[in-house]
Amino acid sequence: MTTEPTADTGFYLYAIADATAPINYPGLGINGATIYTIAFGAIAAVVSDIADKRIRPERKHLSVHHAVTKRMMEDTTVLPVSFGTIADSAKALNGILKENRKTFAEQLDRVRGKVEMGLRVMLDVPNIFEYLVSRHQELADLRDEMRGKPHGPTQNDKIELGRRFDQLLTQDRERHTETVLAVLGPHCAEIKQNPVHEEREVMHLACLVDRGAQKEFEDGVFEVANKFDNNFSFDFNGPWAPHNFVSISLSA
Numbered sequence: 001m002t003t004e005p006t007a008d009t010g011f012y013l014y015a016i017a018d019a020t021a022p023i024n025y026p027g028l029g030i031n032g033a034t035i036y037t038i039a040f041g042a043i044a045a046v047v048s049d050i051a052d053k054r055i056r057p058e059r060k061h062l063s064v065h066h067a068v069t070k071r072m073m074e075d076t077t078v079l080p081v082s083f084g085t086i087a088d089s090a091k092a093l094n095g096i097l098k099e100n101r102k103t104f105a106e107q108l109d110r111v112r113g114k115v116e117m118g119l120r121v122m123l124d125v126p127n128i129f130e131y132l133v134s135r136h137q138e139l140a141d142l143r144d145e146m147r148g149k150p151h152g153p154t155q156n157d158k159i160e161l162g163r164r165f166d167q168l169l170t171q172d173r174e175r176h177t178e179t180v181l182a183v184l185g186p187h188c189a190e191i192k193q194n195p196v197h198e199e200r201e202v203m204h205l206a207c208l209v210d211r212g213a214q215k216e217f218e219d220g221v222f223e224v225a226n227k228f229d230n231n232f233s234f235d236f237n238g239p240w241a242p243h244n245f246v247s248i249s250l251s252a
Contacts, residue, residue, distance in 0.1 A: 011047040013047055014080075015078040023035055069241045119236045189210065221236045
């Protein structure tokens, strides 16, 4: 249902959605509250009532937040809002919707009928340096040259070896990513390359996929995985709300 804000009520925000898709999930929200929508024109905030001004990122609350987002995805297209966003009054909530309604509408149009799928590719090897040495003769030559010095490698030698290792690792990542994008590109409306956070991580992709094309995306992952040897592991996940393809900055 779509509800008018009442005085002295705080609102916990889960997402932004079309006002034409009213939502009513009794007992599903934070602290067992009912999830409902508050509309401003064509845009609606998906909220539940809350008395607190802040909410701790405890596992139970995080779990509820993500469960609500996942449930909403079954019914409509949503713009997910970051955990812990609370509008402390009806006036504040209406201000958010009024100020951002054009941006919200544009982003809803961008992701309408789509879901986010994730893909992470890792190098599954015992020693990544030795793996790269086995793949790049120049790195092997540089290592052997340093090992052959009478007094051992200098600090500058080690720095140079590390620099060249990083360069080759980056080049390999870029080359492998191009291979994956060439196969998955036709199955995705958009693909975002997220930063890698560890040495063995080859790529971390967020893929915006039509809701009805998830099987084709998964088939594409298996197809491109067959182009790599057993030193690579492919892990895809989803569907998720399109977190990586919307930008909602709220000051509630």
